[in-house]
Amino acid sequence: MKRPARATLPPEAGAPPPRQPEAPAPEAPKATAPEAPKATMPEAPKATTPKTPRATAPRAPKTPTAGAPKARPARPKAPLHGTAEAPRRARRMAAPQAEAFIRALAASNPAPETELHYSSPYTLLVAVALSAQATDVSVNKATATLFPAASTPEAMVALGEEGVGQHIRSIGLWKTKAKNVVALSRLLIERHGGAVPADRAALEALPGVGRKTANVVLNVAFGEEAMAVDTHIFRLGNRTGLAPGKTPRAVEDELMKRIPPDLLRDAHHWLILHGRYICKARLPECWHCVATAHCNYKDKVSFRLPPSRS
Ligand code: SF4
Numbered sequence: 001m002k003r004p005a006r007a008t009l010p011p012e013a014g015a016p017p018p019r020q021p022e023a024p025a026p027e028a029p030k031a032t033a034p035e036a037p038k039a040t041m042p043e044a045p046k047a048t049t050p051k052t053p054r055a056t057a058p059r060a061p062k063t064p065t066a067g068a069p070k071a072r073p074a075r076p077k078a079p080l081h082g083t084a085e086a087p088r089r090a091r092r093m094a095a096p097q098a099e100a101f102i103r104a105l106a107a108s109n110p111a112p113e114t115e116l117h118y119s120s121p122y123t124l125l126v127a128v129a130l131s132a133q134a135t136d137v138s139v140n141k142a143t144a145t146l147f148p149a150a151s152t153p154e155a156m157v158a159l160g161e162e163g164v165g166q167h168i169r170s171i172g173l174w175k176t177k178a179k180n181v182v183a184l185s186r187l188l189i190e191r192h193g194g195a196v197p198a199d200r201a202a203l204e205a206l207p208g209v210g211r212k213t214a215n216v217v218l219n220v221a222f223g224e225e226a227m228a229v230d231t232h233i234f235r236l237g238n239r240t241g242l243a244p245g246k247t248p249r250a251v252e253d254e255l256m257k258r259i260p261p262d263l264l265r266d267a268h269h270w271l272i273l274h275g276r277y278i279c280k281a282r283l284p285e286c287w288h289c290v291a292t293a294h295c296n297y298k299d300k301v302s303f304r305l306p307p308s309r310s
Pocket residue numbers: 239240278279280284285286289290291292293295296297300301
């Protein structure tokens with residue numbers, strides 16, 4: 001019953017229509033579906049995704065890291081030879097050369113003096129004890145008010161740690177130093193009748209008094225031939241070849257052997273002042289050094305740098 005209906009409709013509109021749907025149906029999907037994805041998918045990702053991240057990612061990190069290290073290596077050029085940071089030592093001077101070196105410093109400053117302000121062996125002892133890890137200028141500012149308040153061991157004990165601390169708070173380690181100053185003053189009263197002993201062992205037995213402080217007191221207050229090796233003399237001894245040594249004591253012993261006896265008493269002042277103002281740690285001012293002809297330092301600075309670098 002349904003078969004005749006099929007026979008009437010297709011033959012009229014017929015024969016061609018069935019062929020048309022068969023032909024376009026397979027051609028359209030075959031041509032569009034495979035070509036579109038094959039042509040667009042591979043080309044788009046290859047050209048865009050790999051190129052953009054590779055070009056941007058490396059450029060960003062290069063700029064911040066390259067700026068920091070470039071500024072740092074410029075500073076280490078400053079010569080530190082002979083310092084604790086760079087303990088490179090120059091060739092040891094010959095004995096006549098060492099004497100010529102010291103005599104050149106002596107000729108430029110015939111009457112050297114300590115830059116610490118003091119009025120007695122006791123105030124000298126206190127000032128030197130306060131000068132550890134502090135400049136002479138800062139110590140002088142502190143003692144400008146401390147010594148008028150207490151210039152004797154008795155007065156210092158009466159002033160007490162808190163009273164001393166009020167005068168020396170601008171100095172590093174002031175709490176420890178105030179405690180030591182009062183303690184050493186008390187011991188001076190108990191053991192030495194309030195006087196400063198001209199004896200190394202007795203001095204070094206006082207709180208806050210080491211070999212360097214004892215050497216300064218023995219040299220300046222009592223005129224003994226003692227060599228107090230501070231950071232300046234340690235650097236200068238190694239850098240110039242005058243007294244190479246790995247420790248302050250080794251430099252001290254070397255200087256005591258090499259410096260002529262007639263110059264030994266003032267040699268401490270000549271060397272410390274030379275190291276403080278001319279043969280500086282970061283930039284030795286060799287261009288106006290009176291002893292440059294006798295110095296074995298290999299990297300002498302023969303020109304004046306701008307003030308900001310010096
Ligand atoms: S020549 Fe230079 S390195 Fe040598 S002692 Fe003089 S300032 Fe120091």
